[in-house]
Amino acid sequence: MSLINSRILSRLAHRRVVRHWAALARDAGTTGLHRLRQQRTMARELRAQLDALIHDADNRLALPLLGNTAFRKPHGSDWSWRPELWRGPLPVPGMSSVPNGKMLGDEVTLFHDCHFSELTLRQLRNQRESDLAPYGLRLDVFRFDGSFLSLVVDLPQGALDGLQKKHLIRMDTIVEMEKPLEIFARLNIRHGPNTEQLVRELPLHESEIMVEFDLAYSRLNEKRIDKAWIDLIFEGPEMNQVTIRDLTFSRRPRAEL
Template identity: 70%
Template structure:
């Protein structure tokens, strides 16, 4: 009730303000010079704050909405997902001198075998018109004395519920790089004591950076599937910066012929 009364009073106050400036604009041609100077000064001060509000509002409203899970999905998709790191702000947005097995958010873990880590990870707010994901992930690698570097992303339980060898699992991403780099995606599915692995190289020179994992060519035991995860493997990453502007997954049954 109190909130409703406050809103009503605010609405009435706004109406009075609009009427006041409407009357001033209509009377401006007959004003005395002294009054005209005063009204112009007040109007300029008001215009400054109005322009400030409009500018900030336009910028914020142009950004992808936080929490958005909107992205293009193939026909027949029965599961789709954008990880939380690309949807929601993290309590700790970044790390430096990142040690192996460090986690960023709930789903992403960095693995490497460097003796001295000169790696940083940071969540970024996407601001480009083309971006659908609210956030991106930037990785900076300076000196690199290790033999491997990978980001491991745990897929949610829904990804493997009802999963069969008839399924295609698709990964789409938007990648920005400072220099040419090879990135591989490895799907891992644990089924019983075994882990099925399928590796695909990301087509980084294509307009659409997408890979599909066709489970028909795997030895997957459908009845014993426990969990799945993705490794993003970076080859020769020293002195490079990689920004993953978006990362999404979808699953669909392959067409019957």
């Protein structure tokens, strides 16, 4: 009840302040110069605070909303997902000299075979008007003495529930790079003792970076599926900075012929 009263009093006070300054503005043409000079000083002090508030409010309100799960997905999708790293702030937003197998958050792991790691991972706040994802991921690679570098994203249980060979799994992403490199996406689905793998190269030269995995071309045992993950494999990553602004997944059944 006290919170409601406080809000009511705050609105009433705001209205009184607005009426006060509106009256001063109306009378500015006839107000004495000494008094008018005082009012101008007060108005400038007030405007400085208002401008600061408006500036910060505009910046924050222009950012993508935290926890946003909205993104464009194909018609007929029966599952869709944006990983936590791209949805909201992580307790540990970044790390340097990242060792092999180190996780950032609960769903993303970096794998490599470097003898000496000169790799950094950092979650960053997206600020572009075109971004739907609140956060992005930046990978900095300096000297690279390994033979492979991959970022693994574990898919949730929802991706596995009801998964069949008739399904298409789609991955959409927004990627920025300092210099060109090749990135491959590999879908891994473990069923019993076996793991099915489907590999696609990301079309980084296209405006829409999307790949689809057609499970009809796999030997998937639908009754024994227990885990799935995506490998993002970076070829020739040395001395490069890669920013993944968004990463989303969706699933839909293939149209019947």
